[in-house]
Amino acid sequence: MRQNYRLDKIGLVNREKKLSFKFNGKKYFGYEGDTLASALIANGVHLVGRSFKYHRPRGFFGAGVDEPYAIVQLYRNGETEPNVRATEQELFEGLEAKSVNCWPSVNFDIGAINNFLNIFLPAGFYYKTFMWPRSFWYRIYEPFIRKAAGFGVASKEHDKERYEHKYEYCDLLIAGSGPSGLASAYAAAKNGARVILAEDKPRFGGSLLTSDVSINNQSGKEWADNIITELKGMTNVTVKNRAQIFGYYDHNMLVMSERVTDHLPKSEQFTPKQRLWYIRAKQVVISSGSIERPIVFGNNDTPGVVLASAAKEYMKVYGVLVGKKPIVFTNNDSAYETAIEFKKNNINPIVLDSRQDSNSEIIKEAKSLGIDIKFSHVVVVAKGYKKVKSCDIAEISEDKQNLNQIKNIECDCICVSGFWTPTIHLASQSGGKTKFKEEIDAFVPDKSKQKEVTLGSANGVFTLEETLKTSFDKGFELSKEITNNNNSQQIPKVSEKKHSKHDKFWCVPLPKGKKYKRFLDFQNDVAVSDIELAIREGYRSIEHVKRYTTLGMATDQGKTSNLNGLQLVSNIENKVVPAVGHTTFRPPYTPISIGAIVGREIGKHSKPTRKSPMHNWHEKNNAVFVDAGVWLRPRYYKRGNEGLFEASKREAENVRKNVGVCDVTTLGKIDVKGPDAAEFLNRVYTNAWLKLPVGKARYGVMLREDGIVMDDGTTTRISENHYHMTTTTAQAANVLSHLEYYLQLVWPELDVNVVSTTEQWAGAAIAGPKSRDLLQKLFPDTDVSNEGLPFMGFVEANLFGVNARIFRISFSGELAYEVNVESDNGNFMWEKIIEIGKDFDLQPYGTEALSTLRIEMGHVAGSELDGRTIPYDTGLDGLVSKKKDFIGKRSLLKKAYNEKDRQRLVGVVPLDKKTSIPEGSHLVKDPKGKLPNPKLGHISASCWSVEHNNPFSLAILKDGKNMIGSKLYAMSPLKNKTIAVEIVSSHYVDPKGERVRS
Amino acid sequence: MLYIKCPHCGLRSQNEFAYGGDASVKRPELNKEISDQEWDEFVYLRKSPRGKHLELWHHVSGCRQWIKVLRDTSTHEIFNTYKSEEKVG
Known part of the structure; x- marks a missing residue:
């Protein structure tokens, strides 16, 4: 196909390199250095889309970033991208693009019926119309608006680009x-x-x-x-x-x-x-x-109406004519450069200048070239539907209020210039x-x-x-x-040529009896009448007018429309423009793709992945992993066809019966060192720490200043001035910051240093009745008897030549130990435990079994220490010292924290002993009670108790202390379940704690 | 993104720091009897001034020191930064 609007010689495109491309399925040619817009115009294509509200035909208005019209859907290398400005998209071989906001096609668009209904679609139409009946919102209005909204479609595929x-x-x-x-x-x-x-x-x-x-x-x-x-x-x-x-x-x-x-x-x-x-x-x-701004006149959105500067750029940069019968409509000198450029390319423009006269250098040049200049003339209305075919022009009075001698002249483009913004x-x-x-x-x-x-x-x-x-x-x-x-x-x-003054004229009045639409915002279809309506309805602030009419709210952010909008508001309000002010400029200046904002932080790169030194072993042994914060932890080790339930049950049962080993490397670890370390811990934890001897561990709870439990864990006195603190996996970073806060800002006089050692130690929890026998084989030189290493004891030992720390602590309620070695030796330790453990029917267990074991023994964790509970709520009040002061203590005196029916940790068992209770279920008295049904508590954690072989849950329940034995209902509207339950003690296994001490 | 001069490390981007709130709050001394109101003021009540505000920032992805920053809350201008033990004035 011939490029009928391509000039022979001028322009900066590379005529040696022809590029083929498709628009709306039709094949065209352009040159290297073209934009999609310049190549389409060269081929005489001026209809590229439909407008947002009225579906009026849309062409090209600018030649760059300010373009309000020419938005297309781009297809490139198997991917698709919406909201691409054709004036910015450079042409490449094989480019494909389609029109947006039109159906079934850009030439015949059903939505264009809005254009004829536009009397029903004034400013604020959506606010006024979709209000009632309320029930219509979800079923009818919202889907309708969604379908009508937006330019183009986002791809549903994963973006393969980098x-x-x-x-x-x-x-x-x-x-x-x-x-x-x-x-x-x-x-x-x-x-x-x-x-x-x-x-x-x-x-x-x-x-x-x-x-x-x-x-x-x-x-x-x-x-x-x-x-x-x-x-x-x-x-x-x-x-x-x-x-x-x-x-x-x-x-x-x-x-x-x-x-x-x-x-x-x-x-x-x-x-x-x-x-x-x-x-x-x-x-x-x-x-x-x-950016050049337009002059507003009737049907000024018709394809073929372009900025004068854009017409010049299309000629001088791309060698392309926007039309062959141009009208140049201006209020200033700069558009004469466009007229002269047309003339140089053997096209005869007609210049309509709203000024009464001007005799600057450039106008003299235009005159000498024989260009037809009509002063005091304006374009009244553009005629033509899909492309300008003619326009009505008129002489305008000196006060710019009256139009005389309206006549129609033929043209195929109107290059408009209302001066520069x-x-x-x-x-x-x-x-x-x-x-x-x-x-x-x-x-x-x-x-x-x-x-x-x-x-x-x-x-x-x-x-x-x-x-x-x-x-x-x-x-x-x-x-x-x-x-x-x-x-x-x-x-x-x-x-350079000196310019004379421009004319402060920006909007052509309507001829008597005519109601032409005069557009301000071309992308959102905001016309002069919409702004007038908004002001009649009482909107005054420019920010309100903007939002009510959507002026300047489209993807071009009103680059060509905002100032004319301000002129209009100031005219109607009889104010000067600066008194009206302008709306706030916010980034981004142009639409930025989501991909660019996200960068490479996608998929597994969206956060760091931390792995324990034993990770490869877990992988080789069919571990199914779960995200625990940034850590990957084995959730269970799959055998045969097992699912999560069967595997975790088997693993937990084996801990209760024999012995299991769990990777606990992820626990936060902090070294606390210094002569004042004991005093510091005494202030940080709720319980007493001054008398903890070397070689002993203690369980501690720390609060925030508002009395809410922050974290728990065991801390061990390694030597006189050296403590090894453990935190939960999730809170490790927060706890370190918390300790640093108090040491650096509140009690700088304390001589203590803290440092994270989480990554320095690999940890393995060995739990179960056979754990001591296994431990003795692992550490033949160390006395690990109940006397040699009692409950909460600590000893340094030798694991086949590797230095190890043994802590006798338990998270499962069983006789249990935690062995730590330096991270580099983690895998060695693990494989030794697995190897020697064979004799004791040892199985590795994952986080799911770990949870089961801790839930059924009533040991609280993150789901109970959820940032809303105080020590009493979670049954930890026994650890709160009455004698000494500590962080958060004063808050515990609060009235609400001491109410008689204060919430407290309980156990929950379904009456049928079969139905598992969904976590998050609410506990209520009457399942058929009137909504909102008073909530007495919620299920914080659920498991299948391997000890009792029935479901068991923990809950935080109002007046939990006095509710043991009562019957309630657990309701989960999300899972559509209502389960009759009995409230029991949270200690469902070994309530006296004999096993851990055995 | 703010550009904060850590008194220990020099100019660093905001994403290395965590915000720590009003630096003028003083924790009541341990073991001191105080009224509910005094305690509530310490725990919960903070001024939210428009203008100059002395605040704490923690250089978490840096030297891990808590520092004080004198910042204008409306313009984000940073006038000065101080080490935790430094007198502000």
């Missing part, structure tokens, strides 16, 4: 490579500063690519190319294209999204699709340029204030809050000469402060 994060530091970060960016980067780099220069587009140079200027007798583009080449060769400079700085955060941290391979058919191996840069800069130069997003995100600059009818940055400066047209400076001068000066000045160097550059000679 995304990376990078952290970088620099002296000067420069956002935008237009004249101000290049000049400041060059001046700073030459003065020795470390510079990062970021350009959002593939090509560097910004406005220099399209403007008709000369710098040092070179064209703008040549000058830009030379500067970039020189910068790229400098070791202190990083130059990045396709890189958008989208967020300005605290303390001069900016985030940049680099589209590394989005412009290629697929990513190469080990090359990310996108890279997110977190950049900490000493100084930031915001040279983000400005500085891109102040980054400056505003930094926390700086903005001010309204009357001469340009727009906001510019006021005082900087962070270390940043805004230059060039982003700062409302529209002449090249002044831009280059201030930018060279600033680049030098900022770099000098950092590097102390003094190498300044000569400011180049500039020749």
Whole structure:
């Protein structure tokens, strides 16, 4: 197919390399260096989508990041991506894209009926309509809105692409490579500063690519190319294209999204699709340029209505004509460059200028080229449905209120320019204030809050000469402060055309009796009438008007619409624009893909995985693993066809009958050392620690200051001034921080040091009636008899040449020991235990059996110490010293903590002795009680008691102390279960604790 | 992300630190009889000032020292940082 709108010679695309692509299933050709937008326009395609609310036809409006219309669904390398702006997507061989928000096709879209119903879809339609009846919400309204919402569809497949994060530091970060960016980067780099220069587009140079200027007798583009080449060769400079700085955060941290391979058919191996840069800069130069704003007129959203600057860019960069019968509609001089460019390419534009007259240099040039210029003229309404076919134009009165001599003229595009809006997003995100600059009818940055400066047209400076001068000066000045160097550059000679003043005119009035839709926000279909309605209905704050009408809330965030919205509100309210103010600029400046935000932290990389030294053994022996915090722990060791229930039951039974071994390496371990260690522990734990002898362990409970149990564990006195503290797996890090807090800030006079030793020790719990016999064989030289190593005793011993620590502690209620060796010897220890354990019918057991054993003996763990319970609640009140003070003690005097019917730990058994009670079930008196049924307590942990061979649970129950023997119901609406239960003691096994002492 | 100068390690990104709340809170002495109100003020009640705030940060992924940071809660400006034992003023 011929590219009917491609110009023969001009443009920067590579005509040697033809690329084929598909749009809506149809095949087209473009060139390397095209965007999807420029290639489609070259092929005469102007209908790319449908609008959000009314499903009106959508074409192209801009040529870059500000594009509100041309959003497509992209297909690349077997993946699909929604919300891609065709004006930014570079063409590659085999690209496929489809229109969004239309069904069955972009040419015939059923949703377009909304366009004719639009009287029923005014601002706030959703708020007003979907209110009643309430029952309709889930069944009808919500699914309807969901279906109607959004542009395109997200892929449901796993994203195979690679995304990376990078952290970088620099002296000067420069956002935008237009004249101000290049000049400041060059001046700073030459003065020795470390510079990062970021350009959002593939090509560097910004406005220099399209403007008709000369710098040092070179064209703008040549000058830009030379500067970039020189910068790229400098070791202190990083130059990045396709890189958008989208967020300005605290303390001069900016985030940049680099589209590394989005412009290629697929990513190469080990090359990310996108890279997110977190950049900490000493100084930031915001040279983000400005965006042309539209003039509002009837049906100004018709495909073929484009920004004048975009039309020029399509010609000069891509060699593409947006139309062959153009109207240029402007209130200022800059659009004349577009008209002149058309003329140079043998196209005859008609210029409608809302100003009464102007005689600047560029207008003289246009006149001398024979361009038809009509002053005091405006476009009233565009005609044509899927593409502009003609428009009504009129003469406008001096006060801009009346239209005369309306007549229709043929055209195929309307290039509109309502002057320029500085891109102040980054400056505003930094926390700086903005001010309204009357001469340009727009906001510019006021005082900087962070270390940043805004230059060039982003700062409302529209002449090249002044831009280059201030930018060279600033680049030098900022770099000098950092590097102390003094190498300044000569400011180049500039020749440019002087512009005359623009006209403060932005909205064409409606002719009498006509109700044309005049759009402000093209993506969200917000028209002038919607804003008028919102204000009639009482919305005043611009933030409220925005949310009620959705003005500026689409994916383009109102880059082309916000200022006109403000003009309108200020007109209606009879205020000046700065009194209305603008809505808050928030990052990101452009949509950022979720993949880039997540980076490589996906799947198993989303958190660290910690493995015990015995992990490989577990793996080889059919362990099924479970995540325990960041640790991987064996949940059970599968034999044959066993499931979780059978295996864990077998393992737990074997502990009660013979002996089992469990990997307890994951327990938190903290070394507490120093002359005041005993005193410190005495303050940290609720029970007494001053008299614990060397070689003995003690179980301890620690509280937060509010009296809530923080953690529990055993701590052993290894030597006079050395204690070995254990914590639960989950709380290890918090406990260490807690101890450091008190040592460093509250009691710095205590001479104590704490350090985590979790990873230094591998641990194996050996539990069961045969454990002592096994231990004796493991440690033939050590006396492990009940007298030699009594309950809560500790001894250092020799395990076949390896130093080991033996603690006689029990988590299972059985006679049990915990053996620790240095981590490197963990596997050796484990294999010895397994090998020698064979004689005693030893089996390894996992966390599920571990839980079963602790639940049925009534030993509390994380599910009871859940951050809501005090010692009394969990039956730990016996460990609370009455004599000494400790962290959190004063809180225990609180009235609520001492109520007679205070909640307390109990055991729960189903009456039928068969039905397992789901964890989280609520205990209630009357299962048929009126809702909300008063909750008396909840099931914290459940197991199958291997001792009694029936289900058993622990619960925290109101007045639990006096409820033993009562009958209640456990209800779990989630599992749809109601179970009759009996409340029993939490000590379901060996209530006197004889076994552990045997 | 804040850039916090640890008095022991130098300038580090916020993600190395954990926030620790108001640094001016003083724990009542051990074994001292105090009223419910005094205790509640210590445990629960915190000012939430707009502006200058002396707060604790814990350099958890660094030197593991608790430090004091004088920060503006509305602008996030950090005026100074101190070692735990240093006098602020």
